[in-house]
Amino acid sequence: MKINRVEKSRIDSVDFENLTFGKIFTDHMFISKHKNGEWSSGEIKPYENISISPSSRALHYGQAIFEGMKCFKSEQDELFLFRPEENFKRFNKSSIRLAIPEIQEDIFFNGLKELLKIDSEWVKKGIGNALYIRPFVFASEPSINASEANEYTFMIICSPSKSYYGDMEISVKIEEKYSRAAKGGVGYAKAAGNYAAAFYPTKLAIEQGFQQIIWTDSNNHNAIEEAGTMNLFFVIGDKLITSPTSDSILDGITRKSIIELAKFHNIDVLEREITIDEILKEYKSGNLKEIFGSGTAVVVLPIKSFGHRDQLYTLSSEKSSVSSFLKEKLNNIQYNISNEFKNWKFKIN
Numbered sequence: 001m002k003i004n005r006v007e008k009s010r011i012d013s014v015d016f017e018n019l020t021f022g023k024i025f026t027d028h029m030f031i032s033k034h035k036n037g038e039w040s041s042g043e044i045k046p047y048e049n050i051s052i053s054p055s056s057r058a059l060h061y062g063q064a065i066f067e068g069m070k071c072f073k074s075e076q077d078e079l080f081l082f083r084p085e086e087n088f089k090r091f092n093k094s095s096i097r098l099a100i101p102e103i104q105e106d107i108f109f110n111g112l113k114e115l116l117k118i119d120s121e122w123v124k125k126g127i128g129n130a131l132y133i134r135p136f137v138f139a140s141e142p143s144i145n146a147s148e149a150n151e152y153t154f155m156i157i158c159s160p161s162k163s164y165y166g167d168m169e170i171s172v173k174i175e176e177k178y179s180r181a182a183k184g185g186v187g188y189a190k191a192a193g194n195y196a197a198a199f200y201p202t203k204l205a206i207e208q209g210f211q212q213i214i215w216t217d218s219n220n221h222n223a224i225e226e227a228g229t230m231n232l233f234f235v236i237g238d239k240l241i242t243s244p245t246s247d248s249i250l251d252g253i254t255r256k257s258i259i260e261l262a263k264f265h266n267i268d269v270l271e272r273e274i275t276i277d278e279i280l281k282e283y284k285s286g287n288l289k290e291i292f293g294s295g296t297a298v299v300v301l302p303i304k305s306f307g308h309r310d311q312l313y314t315l316s317s318e319k320s321s322v323s324s325f326l327k328e329k330l331n332n333i334q335y336n337i338s339n340e341f342k343n344w345k346f347k348i349n
């Protein structure tokens, strides 16, 4: 692999205490191109603007997908990824749905590992600190013919991050008009256009005082799907409930890890449909204890209130919650503090 290093790192100009999510990028990036049916082995070069044709299909038809993963630094200065094979598998699953050629595992992982080694100083220690990694692929063939492209660009860029919403709890709006994804659609893929389509309804929700939307099924707007880029969990009585994944719900790696962790710690977990009607009923009877989101960016994020039609429903926040218990267990694995689930840890060396 060709490696072209920066002459001087930008790291000294970065205020790691005050990071806005996704604004600052590390010194280097990885890039590989797909031409004549093949991916190149790729190269690492300084993070910089790239040149693309104005007729690149990604710009017109959104033939593009991405992943989101994190690298953590332990107190012993070792770097760990969390279940990266799952991100790799989902990357190709998303690609297939968007008619993008799959990338080989060795190109993906060699690029990723080399990049992390070169930019390892950008990964800071301490719970909450991480390097957010964004692999993505887009149709770069210059042509506005509305069909799958013949040329693609794969890249990995990295951005130092604190946890997404800090220690905040958020308020969410249950959406009954707009839909994120439909049966047979691309909701299960991290397709670029899914996020663009969510911006407008989310903007309206923010204007109404919420931070995110809870999406409901596109047919009846009654079954709960997910929120923003998070899967959702509900604590009802002593049970932890989450919707099953489907072609309209993204199969989150944090979600499936939380399910396994909860089961391991003898928490009752149910993967079944959960509706607005049930949530309102359980809220009114006092059985709805917690709602939280899960995703790489936030890890676990408590939801303190939700809006449905003209009503705002607020949950009482208790210190010892299922969400804080699971968040700590997960963090301890990610930062290599605990010995649980050793096979989820991927050491960079």
Ligand SMILES: *Cc1c(COP(=O)(O)O)cnc(C)c1O
Pocket: 068, 190, 226, 228, 229, 230, 231, 250, 251, 252, 253, 254, 255, 294, 295, 296, 297
């Ligand atoms: C990425 C994402 C998630 C969370 O997936 P993780 O693998 O846990 O990061 C959930 N929902 C949507 C729509 C997403 O894009």
